[in-house]
Amino acid sequence: MSAPTFEQQVLDLLPRLRRFAIGLAGSPSDGDDLCQMTIERALTRRDQWQEGTRLDSWMYRIMRNIYIDEGRAGTRRQETFVSEDAGLGVGADGAQEARVELSMVDRAMARLPDDQREAVLLVMVEGYAYKEAAEIVGCPVGTLNSRLVRGRDALQALLAGDGPSGDSA
Amino acid sequence: MITEEQIAAYADDQLEGDEKARVEAAIAADPALAAKVDGHRALKAQLTGHYAPILDQPVPDHLAAMLSGKSDAAQDKTNGEVVSFAKERQKRGLAPTLRRWAPIAGPALAASLVLAIFQPWQTSPPLEGYAGEELASALDTQLAATQDADAATRVLLSFENEAGEYCRAYQSEGEGGIACRDAQGWEIERQFALQESQVTEFRQAGSLSDIMAAAQAMAPSGALDAAAEASAREQGWRK
Numbered sequence: 258m259s260a261p262t263f264e265q266q267v268l269d270l271l272p273r274l275r276r277f278a279i280g281l282a283g284s285p286s287d288g289d290d291l292c293q294m295t296i297e298r299a300l301t302r303r304d305q306w307q308e309g310t311r312l313d314s315w316m317y318r319i320m321r322n323i324y325i326d327e328g329r330a331g332t333r334r335q336e337t338f339v340s341e342d343a344g345l346g347v348g349a350d351g352a353q354e355a356r357v358e359l360s361m362v363d364r365a366m367a368r369l370p371d372d373q374r375e376a377v378l379l380v381m382v383e384g385y386a387y388k389e390a391a392e393i394v395g396c397p398v399g400t401l402n403s404r405l406v407r408g409r410d411a412l413q414a415l416l417a418g419d420g421p422s423g424d425s426a
Numbered sequence: 427m428i429t430e431e432q433i434a435a436y437a438d439d440q441l442e443g444d445e446k447a448r449v450e451a452a453i454a455a456d457p458a459l460a461a462k463v464d465g466h467r468a469l470k471a472q473l474t475g476h477y478a479p480i481l482d483q484p485v486p487d488h489l490a491a492m493l494s495g496k497s498d499a500a501q502d503k504t505n506g507e508v509v510s511f512a513k514e515r516q517k518r519g520l521a522p523t524l525r526r527w528a529p530i531a532g533p534a535l536a537a538s539l540v541l542a543i544f545q546p547w548q549t550s551p552p553l554e555g556y557a558g559e560e561l562a563s564a565l566d567t568q569l570a571a572t573q574d575a576d577a578a579t580r581v582l583l584s585f586e587n588e589a590g591e592y593c594r595a596y597q598s599e600g601e602g603g604i605a606c607r608d609a610q611g612w613e614i615e616r617q618f619a620l621q622e623s624q625v626t627e628f629r630q631a632g633s634l635s636d637i638m639a640a641a642q643a644m645a646p647s648g649a650l651d652a653a654a655e656a657s658a659r660e661q662g663w664r665k
Contacts, residue, residue: 264493264494265493267493268485268490268493268494271485271489271490271493272480272481272482272483272485273481275480275483275485275489276477276480276481279477279480280477289486289489292489293488293489293492296489296492296493297492300492300493360476362472362473362476377473378477380438381438381469381470381473381474382473382474382477386440387435387438387440399431402431402434402435402440403431405431405434405438406430406431406434409434409466409469410430412469412473413465413469416469416472
């Protein structure tokens with residue numbers, strides 16, 4: 258019996274990686290984009306992963322670093338460039354799907370600062386202990402803990418106060 | 427004194443020993459604190475439930491393909507077969523790759539097209555593997571930013587490949603591809619057969635975004651902007 262290959266292990270992690278990516282990026286398409294960049298980077302840097310350490314934490318760290326470094330400048334700028342009214346004339350299907358209907362949770366999450374959103378996702382969705390989440394993010398545990406509190410407070414306020422009225426017409 | 431951080435950490439089961447005992451005692455004595463703990467746990471349950479369905483979704487084929495070692499095979503060796511990794515992109519319309527490049531490629535993307543990959547030898551350009559006269563002329567002269575919308579061949583975008591050659595992704599009636607300029611001419615690097623999207627039996631074949639994805643994979647520094655493209659044309663697409 259040989260150990261599963263690096264690729265196979267990443268493949269097994271993919272559903273979870275997607276969940277984190279979609280949560281971070283705010284939409285399935287941007288999340289999958291982030292996933293793709295994460296896999297690319299992980300494959301090129303695979304020799305930096307130490308066998309015996311947790312591959313999931315390593316992958317999550319790569320993903321959040323890409324998101325923080327490039328997501329801000331990349332993903333979001335793309336969205337402003339190519340909003341649905343940019344006249345791209347994509348097929349009707351594509352345009353419709355691009356205009357994703359966001360749920361209240363998605364909208365509330367999108368309004369959190371990045372550091373709070375990642376803390377909330379890592380602990381409350383991915384189920385990491387504070388210490389593990391802090392290692393992924395690269396901050397002290399106390400810092401993670403307080404980001405989490407602020408993120409939670411903001412989410413609770415947004416989800417409690419934000420009825421269907423919102424800013425819609 | 428119990429802090430908000432401690433309440434949250436308690437709700438997340440992150441406290442141990444004396445600290446946990448102290449917080450537990452405080453919560454037992456104060457319904458307001460207990461309500462906060464409940465609130466934290468309810469929020470956690472809500473978030474977990476919200477994101478849980480993603481775990482059950484099939485992983486998009488193009489992501490799985492990156493790890494199966496079949497990605498290249500699917501792009502290069504498929505003999506006209508349906509390319510499964512394209513299905514996911516097809517379903518959600520514009521791929522992220524495409525959206526990223528759309529500011530540059532925009533005007534050329536007006537048509538919603540689906541394409542089936544086929545082999546370069548299915549067509550026979552004058553010089554084996556190189557663009558024919560008509561295509562070469564379009565590639566030589568047209569700029570993605572300024573070309574006629576109804577040009578027979580439209581250039582989707584231009585970029586530099588790893589070898590430092592100028593390459594251009596193009597689309598014409600029924601086909602599209604990527605050609606790179608070397609000393610002999612425009613060498614066809616990729617070729618795709620295009621089908622109108624309403625031809626449903628080709629729905630699974632792929633989409634224009636596959637050209638874009640292929641182009642992106644070949645372009646270490648991204649697409650040329652309009653100015654860089656114009657200057658490349660002035661140099662005759664050679665360095």
